[in-house]
Amino acid sequence: EIVLTQSPATLSLSPGEGATLSCRASQSISSYLGWYQQKPGQAPRLLIYDTSNRATGIPARFSGSGSGTDFTLTISSLEPEDFAVYYCQHRSNWPITFGQGTRLEIK
Amino acid sequence: EVQLEDSGGGLVQPGGSLRLSCAASGVTFSSYDMSWVRQAPGKGLEWVSGISGSGYNTYYAASVQGRFTISRDNSKNTLYLQMNNLGVEDTAVYYCAKSTGTMSYFDYWGRGTLVTVSS
Numbered sequence: 699e700i701v702l703t704q705s706p707a708t709l710s711l712s713p714g715e716g717a718t719l720s721c722r723a724s725q726s727i728s729s730y731l732g733w734y735q736q737k738p739g740q741a742p743r744l745l746i747y748d749t750s751n752r753a754t755g756i757p758a759r760f761s762g763s764g765s766g767t768d769f770t771l772t773i774s775s776l777e778p779e780d781f782a783v784y785y786c787q788h789r790s791n792w793p794i795t796f797g798q799g800t801r802l803e804i805k
Numbered sequence: 806e807v808q809l810e811d812s813g814g815g816l817v818q819p820g821g822s823l824r825l826s827c828a829a830s831g832v833t834f835s836s837y838d839m840s841w842v843r844q845a846p847g848k849g850l851e852w853v854s855g856i857s858g859s860g861y862n863t864y865y866a867a868s869v870q871g872r873f874t875i876s877r878d879n880s881k882n883t884l885y886l887q888m889n890n891l892g893v894e895d896t897a898v899y900y901c902a903k904s905t906g907t908m909s910y911f912d913y914w915g916r917g918t919l920v921t922v923s924s
Contacts, residue, residue, distance in 0.1 A: 732910040741914035792864050796850040
C-alpha cells in the first residue's frame with residue numbers, strides 16, 4: 699500500500715497570501731496524484747488531477763506540480779473560501795489511498 | 806447534472822450488518838467505476854471499495870476485505886455496499902463517489918450517510 703504523507707498538518711495564513719501544501723508518496727507514483735478540498739459538513743471536491751490538471755470549474759489560483767514521490771499544491775492568493783482541509787490521493791495502484799490532510803486556517 | 810444520493814446509514818450494534826445504497830442520476834451509470842469512501846468522525850478520508858462499470862471487477866481496502874461487499878445494479882442506476890460483522894472502527898460517514906476513469910479520481914460525491922457502530 700502506498701502511503702501519502704502531507705505537510706504541514708496545519709497551515710495558518712491570511713487572505714491574499716500564497717499557500718504551499720506538500721504530499722510525499724512512499725514510492726514513485728509517476729504523475730498519478732490528485733488534490734481535493736473539503737469544507738466542514740461537505741463532501742470533498744476534486745481540485746487537481748494527475749499532478750497539474752485543474753478539474754472543471756476550479757479557479758486558476760490553484761495549481762499543482764511534482765512527479766515521482768514529491769508533489770505540491772499551490773494556491774497563489776488565498777480567498778476567504780479557500781480555508782478548508784486539503785487531501786491528496788494517488789491512483790497508481792490498488793488500493794487507492796489518501797493523505798491525512800492539511801488544514802488551511804485563517805491566521 | 807450528476808447527482809449521487811447515498812442512504813442506508815444508521816445505528817447498528819457491533820457484529821451487525823447494514824446495507825448502503827447510492828442512487829445516481831444525470832449520468833450514464835454503467836460507463837463509470839464507482840467507489841465508497843469513508844470518513845471517521847474528525848478524521849481523514851479512507852477509500853473503502855471500488856467496482857468497475859460492468860460490476861465485474863471489485864476492489865477492497867484491507868480493513869474491510871472479507872466483511873464488506875460492493876455491488877451495483879446498472880438497470881436501477883444504484884450502487885450498494887453490504888457491510889457485515891461491523892466493528893466500532895467502522896463508524897464513519899460513508900460517501901459514494903463516481904470515478905473519472907478506471908482506478909482514478911472522484912469527480913462527484915454523494916452527501917454521505919452516517920454509520921454508527923455502538924452497543
